[in-house]
Structure formats: structure tokens, C-alpha cells
């Protein structure tokens with residue numbers, strides 16, 4: 274395989290099952306020491322990157338935009354598309370939701386948690402048990418709302434530092 278010497282190379286980040294675009298962008302940026310402004314410049318997408326990190330997908334990302342992102346992150350546009358709500362699904366960007374039990378198994382924010390009428394977690398493909406737990410919208414200890422997924426660095430509350438997996442104990446199964 275030929276590698277063009279003048280092309281900037283980046284560390285690739287493998288997407289996780291069901292991961293939202295916001296969460297993936299945060300991981301990619303941190304792995305490559307990039308701010309969202311820098312990633313905006315590199316992709317030519319500008320402030321669109323920050324909008325996506327905030328889960329604002331209106332107007333919906335175009336194929337062309339996803340191709341531009343793809344050329345930098347090294348993940349093909351079809352796979353990036355899977356990180357977005359599927360066609361016809363309405364997404365609610367706030368509040369940011371979390372299934373702490375899912376997070377304990379695979380540490381990422383899932384795009385399906387933000388679907389408009391989503392109240393509980395149905396689990397995901399490849400998971401052994403469905404949790405059927407109510408999704409959380411704030412820290413179970415101090416009630417601080419969750420930050421945008423791009424900022425989930427350690428997977429803990431940004432205020433009291435309670436780890437997300439620990440919050441599963443307080444998730445309701447009703």
C-alpha cells in the first residue's frame with residue numbers, strides 16, 4: 274500500500290457497536306489531539322463538526338459531508354451513517370440519555386438512546402441480555418445532566434465524578 278508523504282496521517286479509532294457520531298468524534302479528536310475547530314478545518318466542514326457533537330442533525334448530514342469526514346477519520350461513509358438516527362426516526366438532542374448498564378458492557382453513548390420516544394433501553398445487537406431499564410437523564414447521585422457524548426472522557430459525572438457504570442444500581446426496571 275502506498276502512503277502519500279504529504280498527507281496528514283491520523284490514528285484510526287474503531288467505532289463501537291451502536292455508538293453515536295458525537296461520542297465517536299470525541300474519541301477520534303482526543304486520540305489525535307484535535308479540537309473540534311481543528312477537525313472542522315481539516316474536513317472543510319467548519320462549525321458543522323461542533324453541531325454534530327451537540328447531536329444537532331438538522332439539517333441532516335449529507336453524503337458529501339460524511340465523505341469529507343470519512344477522508345480524515347478513515348471510516349467509510351456508510352459506517353458513519355450508522356452513527357446517525359436512521360431515516361424517518363426523530364431524534365431528541367436533549368436531555369442526553371444513558372443506560373449505565375450498557376455503558377458498563379461497552380463504554381459509549383448509543384445513538385438510539387436519543388430517539389424521540391425512547392424511555393428504556395432495549396439493549397443492542399450482540400448483547401446477551403436486554404436490560405429493559407429506564408434510561409437515565411441525569412447523575413443518580415447529584416442530578417447533574419450528562420454532558421454531550423463527545424465530552425465523555427472518563428465516563429463519569431462531570432460534577433461529582435460518579436462513574437457511569439455505578440449508576441446502573443439506581444436504574445429502574447419498571
Ligand SMILES: [Zn+2]
Nearest residue numbers: 372375394404
Ligand atoms: Zn442497556
Ligand SMILES: [Zn+2]
Nearest residue numbers: 412415430433
Ligand atoms: Zn454527579
